[in-house]
Amino acid sequence: MNREEIILAIKDIITTIAPDEDVGSLKNDVRLREQIELDSMDFLDIVMELRKRYGVQVPEEDYKELATLDGCVAYLSPKLQGKVLKVGV
């Protein structure tokens, strides 16, 4: 997956967790929690979905890497290499 696809992948996961939030206007370099209502349980859900959809493991000590969309891209790029984007699952 490339940068755009990873951002799409994360946004799609957020849509299933927080259906009332508008993910379209999310800024890439601002902490997600500052832009939409996401609590620590929601971050856990993102981690579980990444495992389920893409087989990617994010250990607890790395959760902080997912704070911004840019952070997600940087951290997940190597892990998502060669994987296919799945949206609306």
Place this chain on the structure above:
Amino acid sequence: MSEQRKYYKGSSDGKAPSSADPLEGVAERYDAIVIGSGLGGMTAANVLGKAGRRVLLVEQHYNFGGLATWFKRRGGHVFDISLHGFPIGMKKTCRKYWNSAIADSIVQLDGVRFDNPQFCFDTTFTAQDFAHKLETVFGLERARIDAFFAELRATDFYGDSGETTAAFFERHFPGRNDVHRLLMEPISYANGSTLDDPALSYRIVFGNFMSQGVYTFAGGTDQLVKAMKAELERQGVELRNKVQVEKIRVEGGRVTGIEAHGRFIACDAVVSNASLKGTVLGLVGAEHFTPEFAAGVQSVRLNTSSCQVYLGLAKGESIPFVTDLLFTSTRPTFTSEALCDFDGESRTFSFYYPKTRAGLDRYTIVSSTNARWEDWSKLSDAQYDAAKRRLIETTLLELERYVPGVTHKIEHTEAATPRTFQFYTQAPEGTSFGTKFEGLKYSMNIHDEIRGLFHAGSVGIIMSGWLGAANYGVIVANKCDAWLHALLEVHA
């Protein structure tokens, strides 16, 4: 709920013990086996099922739900045990980990009232209203109140000073026993914690609970559990009741399966929703853990238990709306210990009106107090019966103050004590709310001791109550799912 009888005898749902094998049709092997169907266990099972794992959920009782339960009595009475109220967060938790129909049945209570010699008022049970009451009823300066709430908001799990709740209150509202009562009493009822417990756990629970009102499940606990069972089945989780798990088998520091009803069922992971102590010292056995861990678990203190009095109005009888939840006490001042008083001068009343179970048109009232196992366990049968009778009588007298003439409308009275809770849930000493704070780290780290073993259930004060137990089930399911995923990667 009379604990001398077997489950089926006291129940009016006609369920006799089945002679059929409760494990009939159960497979030889699962990805994960969940032991216990409390809200922690059921939620963990559902999340694992949704993640595509093959899951077996086994429960020793004939009902699923654990302490989230109800019972029926002749005359059409239905009593809820733990439906007094929970925080709004349960709505989101149910939407995400159960389904939207369950979430949509969660509604706010219409009324919450305090009545004791120090203060008496109705509250919306929101942070806003508490701040307002602290100013107008208790006469505190706004700056002082703001400082208290600001510190609550800044609660940092990892930067904790080890302060007790009593010290925390004293720092903010010195010498104000009435204020301490307002801030502590509902939390003590909700999770059994006291002024001696850490301010940290208090702050976390207060932030969740006393912030946006009190909520309940419209339809009653039976409808909730029914909906949850249906959802578990949709996720392909194999459900079995009346299955007492006797052993969690461990080989080479890793879980291999469970033993129940003379059968061994293999699995890669076990999520135990049985009590922490029961899991480590009973189901697994201390010998499988490092000595420090086993000794640590041994020394974890339990939370207190409860007494309840169930009062059912005869069909056709009614009472006017009083409030939904009433925190009442006749004690002049507040101490945590007094909430466990054997002679119960403090209690909460939950009033259930026809709105609870639409269509049934019935009224029930449940009185709850915190209680100590030691006070009840040593009584002889005769003393025990007398103590239960006295509990019912004093409760009725107290209730008459709020609903004059109600006694004559009541057709069914019954009391439950720590002995009752111990009997039904197998929780040590009938603990209603798991362990004290120190239990949390053992529960969370159990997988570091035995691979494939996880614990989800009321523990450490913050992981108790409906919301705490359910969310903890999710947290643990995530860890368990990661373990199962890692195993697959190794195989591949």
